[in-house]
Amino acid sequence: MKPALSIILFTTIAGAAQGMVVALALATLAGMAPATALAPLLWAATGMLLVALVASFFHLGHPLRAWRTVLMWRTSWMSREVIVLPAFIALVGGWALLATLAQRDAVAPHWLAGMAIVGAVLLWYCTAMIYACIRFIQEWAHPLTVVNYTTLGLASGFVTAGALAVMAGEPGFASDIAPWALAATALAWFTRTLSLRRNARLKPKSTTQTATGIQAARVVQKSMGMTGGSFNTREFFHGASAHAMRMARTGFQVLAFALPILLLAWALLSGSALAWLLALGSQAAGLLAERWFFFAQARHPQNIYYQAVS
Structure with a gap:
């Protein structure tokens, strides 16, 4: 699939914001919420969610009609996400406002922290199911899609x-x-490693024969049939080489996981502020690359016919 920058930004920024809210909620439940930084961090999370929401609008052909998506909430995971996201933003913003106006003990009730955790998890689930429910995209149609959206959000949120x-x-x-x-x-x-290994073993259920209807034993494509390109050739294939895909896979694992783990270990042992900032920068870059790879790795069955050019 062709990765859309707006969706990459939306899922990455919103996921980190959700993870940060979960971190603050768990800290509240454990009695270790930051005394002076609770309100600023909650406002930061609210701002990140709003930025992510704005970014998502750039993926719409007609943004003014976005409100119509809520009408399909019975059958569409995207509609459910559209409903849950504003509710979660309102919840986090309300918590931030309370934290700003009152003392910490008065603004950190356990029920509010619990609702924040439930809201974050529900939003992760709705967002991930938009992709996991597409059965003909084998790379996405698996419970690991939901698991990875959640764990990546938690990791980026805590960092x-x-x-x-x-x-x-x-x-x-x-x-x-x-x-x-x-x-x-x-x-x-x-x-994420589990999903990478699973996806590497997948075999396409469709073939050139089933894509074209030609039942010959050997079918060789000489042209995609459109010299000027089309919606199919632009929107369902990323155009990156196999080498670029391998580099992206290695790169995001180093930047999003390996390097932050080393930096967090440094921060844990020494209390270094620089280690935290470096971990944040490395992981942010890595997760953007990871989300690009998530979309690019997904093979749409139509590409069996359309992606090759003579």
Whole structure:
């Protein structure tokens, strides 16, 4: 599939914001929420969610008609996401407002933290199911799609929370969640590796014969039939070489997982603020590459006919 920049930005930024809200909610439930940085971090998460929402509009052909998507909530995961996302933004924004107006003990009730966790998980599930429910895209049609959206969001959220806490003058909170960030990043790497190995073993269910209706034993494509290109050739194939795909696969694993784990270990042992910032930058770049790879690796059956050019 052809990766869309707007969707890459939306899923990456929103996922990190959701993970940061979960980190703050868990810290609240554990009685270790940052005293002075809770409100700024919640406002940062709200802002990230709003930026992600705006980014998603650039993928729409008619943004003014976006409201119509809610009408199909009974059958469409995208409609459900459109409903859950604003509700989650309102919940996080409301929590941020309460944290701004009152003392920490008064703005961190367990029920609010619990609702925030439920909202984040529900939004991850809705977003991931948009892709996991497409059965003819084998790379996506698996429970690991939902698992990876969740674990990647948790990893990026904990790292973002720690880095922003350091910048907000709360190094103690960053030190408290450093083991969580390290564990979440390691878990995300493990689950993503499982999906990479699974996808590498997949065999297309369609063939050139089934794509063209020609039942000869050997069918060789000489032309896609359109010298000027079409919607099919532009929107369903990324155009990257096999070498570029291999480089992207290796690159995002190094940037999103391996390097942040080393940097988080450094932060955990030394309390270094620089380590947090480097981990945030590396993981952000890696997850953008990972999300590009997620879309690019998906093979649409129509490409058996359309992607080759003589």
